[in-house]
Amino acid sequence: MPPVAARYHFALALRSDGSVWGWGSNPQGQLGSLPGSVTNMTKVMQTGVTQIAAGANTSYFTHDNGQVLSVGHNPEGQLGAGIEVDRSSTPVAVVGLTRATRVSASSANQHNAFAFSSTQPLPPTFRLGFSPDSGVLLRNKTIKSQVVTSAVNGSTQSITLTATGLPSGVTASFNPPVVQAGGTSVMTLTRNTVIEPFDTLEITVTGTAGSTSRQSFYLLTLADPNPASGHAVPGPKNDAPFTRLLVRGNS
Structure with a gap:
């Protein structure tokens, strides 16, 4: 998957150390920091990320342990964390996923995301x-x-x-x-x-x-x-x- 994802005036970049960096518009905290109009280069995730996706004001990260984390806008529950908040500027885990290998944000619907899960244990x-x-x-x-x-x-x-x-x-x-x-x-x-x-x-x-x-x-x-x-x-x-x-x- 490409190491860069972008959507609606913000962008994410995945480095080979598993960290994620972001920049641009941050009205809903999708860059992992308190909501603001424009954010310079900032570290969104520290380590362990293998794949990224950018939704409409929501960011998604697949981890090497099979978890999917999300951050940003949540009026329709698109964070997938089972929490009733409008937004979260702190990454939260999507519930029910333990062997995820990839996550994708819908281009047709700004409130949807999809994860692909393995039927086998993830490799060490x-x-x-x-x-x-x-x-x-x-x-x-x-x-x-x-x-x-x-x-x-x-x-x-x-x-x-x-x-x-x-x-x-x-x-x-x-x-x-x-x-x-x-x-x-x-x-x-x-x-x-x-x-x-x-x-x-x-x-x-x-x-x-x-x-x-x-x-x-x-x-x-x-x-x-x-x-x-x-x-x-x-x-x-x-x-x-x-x-x-x-x-x-x-x-």
């Missing part, structure tokens, strides 16, 4: 995340972040961790380099040389278990502590890559 999988998910790396220094995995659908998979998108002079290592779903690893980033420009960039960490792979993104700020260089030490820019709208399909 996993999620990746960071704690913290950003940091500042100075010359000849190291920083660490915990890579957190979570098991989905009863996964017991062994996950091999790798990092890509590293600038020249920066290396990454994982301890341990292979974890079981539900376990943690420590990523260490080391910088040995002067690298310019001093900027925030995105490192991709991929977890691979057999034919299944999942990704998570770490925001790395390169800085120089030497005032003589003319560069101050900046703090991490929150979600800076999204000023360039880096959208990727889900793997």
Whole structure:
């Protein structure tokens, strides 16, 4: 399915880390925030989403655990959550779905949505995340972040961790380099040389278990502590890559 969905002046984008980002008109809270006229780029869902759909002022998300979540307008019960509210700016679970694989919003009727469900148990999988998910790396220094995995659908998979998108002079290592779903690893980033420009960039960490792979993104700020260089030490820019709208399909 396409990683972008749009309807009635708002749009959603699905990234390969399972997060969903949205922008545009938000009169009914369909972007996961308090209703407002126009919303800049904002994170709607944190992780675990495999497919998205945009209805009329309502957003829908299929999760890797078989749930469907919805957010936004609800005068006709289109959130599917069994709640009697006109809208919800917090995502809620559609009741009665446990093995959903896809959701679609009707183009013919603005108050309808449809979900497709599997008759078989969903395959085991996993999620990746960071704690913290950003940091500042100075010359000849190291920083660490915990890579957190979570098991989905009863996964017991062994996950091999790798990092890509590293600038020249920066290396990454994982301890341990292979974890079981539900376990943690420590990523260490080391910088040995002067690298310019001093900027925030995105490192991709991929977890691979057999034919299944999942990704998570770490925001790395390169800085120089030497005032003589003319560069101050900046703090991490929150979600800076999204000023360039880096959208990727889900793997």
